[in-house]
Every structure is written in structure tokens, then in C-alpha cells.
Amino acid sequence: xxxxxxxxxxxxxxxxxxxxxxxxxxxxxxxxxxxxxxxxxxxxxxxxxxxxxxxxxxxxxxxxxxxxxxxxxxxxxxxxxxxxxxxxxxxxxxxxxxxxxxxxxxxxxxxxxxxxxxxxxxxxxxxxxxxxxxxxxxxxxxxxxxxxxxxxxxxxxxxxxxxxxxxxxxxxx
Numbered sequence: 001x002x003x004x005x006x007x008x009x010x011x012x013x014x015x016x017x018x019x020x021x022x023x024x025x026x027x028x029x030x031x032x033x034x035x036x037x038x039x040x041x042x043x044x045x046x047x048x049x050x051x052x053x054x055x056x057x058x059x060x061x062x063x064x065x066x067x068x069x070x071x072x073x074x075x076x077x078x079x080x081x082x083x084x085x086x087x088x089x090x091x092x093x094x095x096x097x098x099x100x101x102x103x104x105x106x107x108x109x110x111x112x113x114x115x116x117x118x119x120x121x122x123x124x125x126x127x128x129x130x131x132x133x134x135x136x137x138x139x140x141x142x143x144x145x146x147x148x149x150x151x152x153x154x155x156x157x158x159x160x161x162x163x164x165x166x167x168x169x170x171x172x173x
Contacts, residue, residue: 095119102126 064073084132102122103111114122150159152167160167 098123105130 010171050160061073073112099115099119099122103114103126106114106126110129114125152160
């Protein structure tokens with residue numbers, strides 16, 4: 001009777017972990033689904049906020065124009081324009097430097113054709129050109145294996161063991 005009880009206990013114990021594993025995978029999938037739902041809701045709210053901020057800014061500009069504060073609005077646009085111009089100049093300088101560096105790393109005969117490409121394509125092409133590895137051509141007539149320099153009978157046991165593949169190859173037709 002004690003054997004039957006111990007068998008029942010072991011069967012119950014072995015069944016329990018499988019149900020927990022199933023439950024945990026179900027919990028994980030439900031948590032992932034819930035997380036995706038909250039993320040989508042958050043993204044929608046952020047998009048709506050950005051849209052409302054744009055509308056508010058345009059309404060504020062209209063209000064400033066109606067009140068006769070055009071000079072303040074012009075000053076605001078001028079400062080924004082200066083910041084954007086400075087950023088554009090930095091980017092143009094970076095792009096020019098990067099383009100020159102990539103063209104210098106390219107072969108001379110290809111530089112003229114590569115100069116007309118946009119930066120992303122130029123980077124891709126120069127990476128491909130620089131990563132190409134030429135295979136050394138095989139010279140006809142050269143054997144692939146070396147023939148042992150000593151006769152088999154003159155070799156020591158260690159030399160025979162080290163050169164066994166070459167010895168076998170020398171006897172093949």
C-alpha cells in the first residue's frame with residue numbers, strides 16, 4: 001500500500017511541472033499581447049500629440065499675425081532658418097569629407113565613375129571593391145603534394161608517421 005501512495009505522489013509531482021510550463025507560456029504570450037496593445041496605444045497618443053502641437057503652433061502664428069506681431073514671427077523664423085542652415089552646412093561638409101575618403105580608397109581607374117554616385121551607394125560599392133579577395137591561381141605542372149626526400153627504408157619511425165600521407169601519395173599513379 002505504501003508503494004501505491006508513493007507512485008501516486010510521484011505521478012502528481014511529474015504532472016505539475018508540465019502544467020506550470022504550459023501556464024507560463026500562455027502567460028508570456030498574453031503579456032506580450034498586452035505589451036503590444038499598450039505600445040500601439042502609446043504610439044497613437046504620441047502621434048496625436050504631435051499633430052495637436054502643430055495645430056497649436058499654426059494657431060499661435062495666426063494669432064500673432066492678427067495682433068500685428070509680424071516682426072516677432074519673422075525673427076523666430078530667421079533664427080530657425082539660421083539653425084537649419086548651420087546643420088545643413090555641417091552635413092554637407094561631412095558628406096564631402098566622407099566621399100573624398102571613400103574615393104581615395106577606390107582604385108584610380110574607377111574614381112571617375114564612382115564620383116557621380118550618392119554617398120550610400122558609394123559606401124556600398126567601395127566596401128565591395130575593398131573586400132574582394134583574389135584567389136591565387138594554380139600553376140599548371142606543379143604537384144600538389146611533396147614527394148618524400150628520403151627513401152622509405154632510410155626514414156625513422158617518427159619521419160614515417162609525420163610524412164605518411166605524402167608517402168602514400170607518392171605510390172599512387
